[in-house]
Amino acid sequence: MPGLSSYLVSALSLASVALASPIAKAQLVGRDTSLLASYDYVIVGGGTSGLIVADRLTENSSKTVLVIESGNLDDQEDEVLVPGMAGGTGKKYMYNMTCIPQKNINNRTYSLLAAHVVGGGTVVNGMFFDRGSRGDYDLWEALGNPGWGWNGIYPYFKKSETFSPPDKALADEFNITYDPSAHGYQGVIKSSFPKFQYQAVKDWFKAFKQIGIPIPKDGANGDAIGAFWVSNSLDNDNQTRSYARRYYEEAKKRSNYHLITGKTVTKLVLSGTTVTGVEFAGSATETATKVSAKKEVVLAAGTAHTPQLLQLAGIGPKKLLESLGIKVVVDLPGVGSNFQDHPVLYFSGSFSNDYPINPALLTSNATYAAEQLALYRTKREGPYTISRGNSVAFNTLPQLSSQSIANNLMQKALSQNPADFYPAGTDSTILEGHKRQTELLANYISSGRVAIQEIAFGGSAGGGNGLEKPFSRGSININSTDPWAAPVVDYGVMSNPVDMDMMVQLIRFVWRLYDTPALQALGAKALTPDPANDSDEAIKAAIRATLTPTFAHPSSTCSMMRREYGGVVDSTLKVYGMKNLSIVDASLIPMTPATHIQSTVYAVAEKAADIIKSRQ
């Protein structure tokens, strides 16, 4: 990662608490304050989860915290702040990683979407701010994680949020309902609604109703099943992105808080099985700096890089480590496995009788787009207040197909042999964990306790058809001892034929949705996948040809599970077999929830901070 400038960002000097030997002054570009030789906590990664935990730990002024972030602060450009331009920064704040050819989707490859900037994924994401349903988190608890079910995590969703209700006129017109008691009002992240919606969203809601999908009042209270409205991570005061950087801004004046940017942690420093600190550098050629952690090193480097750092340190699957000549410190087979995301098949269609004002206009009519951007700049109104949309449907398998299809597919999953999905010689704990996850998933899916489908709809004819509860598992493993080399990403997408079967049902459901009176009134016609090609085999061919393996929700490579299930951290987030080492990012999610995952990451990290504090 060449050419990254680096600077220590801190409002006040830490001199008062500094220990005797300030180090690495030369690296603190433009700052007069010094890096300490040791901190109570060293947090690796100043992305979403890292900044939350740093904020909470520094609430106690007697605790010193250093956050080391590989990327830099964002430039607060329009493409970060203006919802209608979300994601417009392209690769500027991203790693450039690609998966290996995915053999079940015609050997196609795809990016791994991992952010590289202070604030992490929340700087570049689509701003959906929804939660999974009760069942999504109860599954975590059922895997052997006391306190991590819905009741345990619900208060932390609220803790991270300051909710503003939608404007009354818009809410009345569009039936935007919400449950005030489900939301938080004192959190760092602002959650609110745009000032504009497209008319066709109403017809989509009608279509879901006509086809028998429930319309809950709000998904945020655990009832995230059916078609409902979701807020965005959006500041209602000025209709700009609200993101994890705000956690830093609120806390940065604290003299016990240091953030260093443009520096990559290259090594965990160990003394036996205790982590005592880390080494970091600005590039492969720069001499590494060492810093100690008196209490804990907290890994928040994200789903791709947290397992990388563990494996480089000799904490991981013994066979892999030995093949690379890395001394095994703890044989922990689950590091890098259980990788999940939400595969998505984008479908296209047309409305022959569409409304004159529709989402396509912003790209097709430059005059209109310029007018609307001016409206945004002057009044904070109009379509530029929308990021990726606010209406979603999360449907269960019995709802979107039938109870008997659901039962048959889950029976098929239960009859599988886990070993068929892993390389020969895979550790038995991984297979045991796969078996346990399959049993739980089959139960929750067939009983309709969790959704397996997401359709996000914003007023266009097309959209994304996401598989929310995949049985397939991938991996992210190092293949080099070089900390600057990207790990090998294998989504393992559609490696389980039950996922293929569920995806077929997802597509048939969208075709039926197009046939509802509500969408027919708009002249809806499905284009791709083509309903003329409606045999299971033809649909599967379309899936292989067009499926995207990710919805930018990578997770689970260092899962919180029992060690006998291939887990990496216990329910207090400590890495098995190690001392003074914990994980707080999306890699710990044991099973991906049926939702966009940022608000889950916020809640997990808020809870993680309380757990770490309670260890003192």
Ligand SMILES: Cc1cc2nc3c(=O)[nH]c(=O)nc-3n(C[C@H](O)[C@H](O)[C@H](O)COP(=O)(O)OP(=O)(O)OC[C@H]3O[C@@H](n4cnc5c(N)ncnc54)[C@H](O)[C@@H]3O)c2cc1C
């Ligand atoms: C393009 C995109 C769109 C998304 N859209 C949505 C959405 O609309 N709604 C939603 O809910 N979720 C969305 N998500 C997902 C959500 O934003 C992420 O799941 C979440 O931000 C992940 O948080 P994290 O703390 O696990 O990791 P991150 O936020 O990725 O933080 C990890 C940080 O660690 C740093 N790092 C890595 N290795 C090192 C190292 N060795 N040394 C130092 N630093 C290191 C990285 O630079 C990064 O900043 C999206 C994500 C992306 C990428």
Ligand SMILES: *[C@@H]1O[C@H](CO)[C@@H](O)[C@H](O)[C@H]1NC(C)=O
């Ligand atoms: C802050 O940390 C100190 C030292 O560990 C501890 O004694 C004190 O109770 C903590 N304060 C709070 C408010 O938790």
Ligand SMILES: *[C@@H]1O[C@H](CO)[C@@H](O)[C@H](O)[C@H]1NC(C)=O
């Ligand atoms: C990825 O590539 C872009 C340019 O396309 C660059 O700006 C960015 O720094 C790269 N990311 C990393 C982590 O190297």
Ligand SMILES: *[C@@H]1O[C@H](CO)[C@@H](O)[C@H](O)[C@H]1NC(C)=O
């Ligand atoms: C994918 O690649 C593998 C290995 O190169 C090859 O055996 C297989 O036939 C390819 N599959 C397709 C569908 O091209």
Ligand SMILES: *[C@@H]1O[C@H](CO)[C@@H](O)[C@H](O)[C@H]1NC(C)=O
């Ligand atoms: C409006 O929302 C409520 C849920 O709060 C739902 O019951 C009702 O069906 C919705 N009405 C329409 C027309 O979608």
Ligand SMILES: *[C@@H]1O[C@H](CO)[C@@H](O)[C@H](O)[C@H]1NC(C)=O
């Ligand atoms: C938006 O308002 C918040 C306060 O709610 C403020 O912190 C932020 O800087 C503002 N952003 C812009 C771009 O004006």
Ligand SMILES: *[C@@H]1O[C@H](CO)[C@@H](O)[C@H](O)[C@H]1NC(C)=O
């Ligand atoms: C590990 O953490 C404990 C508790 O915070 C602390 O007492 C101990 O000194 C740490 N060990 C090392 C080697 O840093």
Ligand SMILES: *[C@@H]1O[C@H](CO)[C@@H](O)[C@H](O)[C@H]1NC(C)=O
């Ligand atoms: C484009 O938008 C402008 C301004 O809203 C409008 O006057 C014009 O009719 C539109 N043109 C087309 C072709 O729709």
Ligand SMILES: *[C@@H]1O[C@H](CO)[C@@H](O)[C@H](O)[C@H]1NC(C)=O
């Ligand atoms: C490691 O994997 C990458 C692909 O991610 C590949 O380009 C590289 O050749 C591999 N290196 C080794 C040593 O296998």
Ligand SMILES: *[C@@H]1O[C@H](CO)[C@@H](O)[C@H](O)[C@H]1NC(C)=O
């Ligand atoms: C069906 O799909 C096949 C490719 O799988 C294609 O060749 C054929 O033209 C399609 N038929 C129709 C009616 O679209």
